[in-house]
Amino acid sequence: MLKSKEELTSILFEIEKMFPNAGCELNYNNVFELLIAVMLSAQTTDKSVNIVTPELFKKYPNANALGSACVEDVKEIIKRIGLYSTKSKNIIETSKILAEKYNGEVPCDLYELMTLPGVGRKTANVVMSEGFKIPRIAVDTHVERVSKRLGLVDNNSSVLDVELKLMELIDETKWHKSHHLLLFFGRYFCLAKKPNCESCFYKNSCIYYNDKNLQD
Ligand code: SF4
Structure with a gap:
């Protein structure tokens, strides 16, 4: 089931506790x-x-x-x-x-x-x-994967669908930070092949986790 703004806000709150310093990891000067x-x-x-x-x-x-x-x-x-x-x-x-x-x-x-x-x-x-500090949400492979696993979008959604849905669910002032939070969550915790489900705050609600357990 797709999430509401309120549900996503509390998910992002939990992720921020895990990655308070989520941000750009590329080095650049301009x-x-x-x-x-x-x-x-x-x-x-x-x-x-x-x-x-x-x-x-x-x-x-x-x-x-x-x-x-x-x-x-x-x-x-x-x-x-x-x-x-x-x-x-x-x-x-x-x-x-x-x-x-x-x-x-x-x-x-x-x-x-x-x-x-x-x-x-x-x-x-x-x-x-x-x-340029102009609010946008960039959807890479991590953001796409976790958006689907968290049930923010359905599994058939395109990358553009994910971007538009996230922009709809998140207040514009939070787009920049939320992008980094979802990216860090996917890059370092909800990994593509071996997500850390057993210690995840979301496992009881996670369709991906529960479907996988049913199959095992
Ligand atoms: S329970 Fe597992 S698959 Fe679901 S969000 Fe957490 S780490 Fe990702």
């Missing part, structure tokens, strides 16, 4: 670096991204520099992260567009961000919310 770091983080841990970005940003500190970079050099710097070849091409191409079309700045517009190579809706939402 919105350009944030955009590039989020692009690099697809299907890779933030920790791995934080290992490669200091060298990348030291050598290519802005859109003009990265937009003119040699792809082989960028590949060499970021080669320890997944999909590094495609990501190298995308961050160079995106930087080139930022340099040529936006005077080197990152546009503060969800849909303009989504036109950049390698920038999908989730990345654009993170940049809007984290970089």
Whole structure:
């Protein structure tokens, strides 16, 4: 059964007790670096991204520099992260567009961000919310999974359905924090393969847990 605003508020309250410091784990100094770091983080841990970005940003500190970079050099710097070849091409191409079309700045517009190579809706939402402090909810694999397990959306919901439902259930002023809370809960507790159900505050209400126990 889908949850009400009040139920979700109390779920988020419990999650906040577990992760009072939930927040962005990518290191960055400005919105350009944030955009590039989020692009690099697809299907890779933030920790791995934080290992490669200091060298990348030291050598290519802005859109003009990265937009003119040699792809082989960028590949060499970021080669320890997944999909590094495609990501190298995308961050160079995106930087080139930022340099040529936006005077080197990152546009503060969800849909303009989504036109950049390698920038999908989730990345654009993170940049809007984290970089520009404009409330948005970014739905990644963790947020999608826990939203379904917590019964906030039904299991057939698309990523966009999840985003819209969360925006409906959560007050706009709490979107930024709630995104991080759901993400941390999924990343560190309600794990994809081995969720910590036995010690979870939610296990008695959790459809996923109770269905799984019935099957075992
Ligand atoms: S009971 Fe298990 S599956 Fe359900 S929310 Fe808690 S950790 Fe996740």
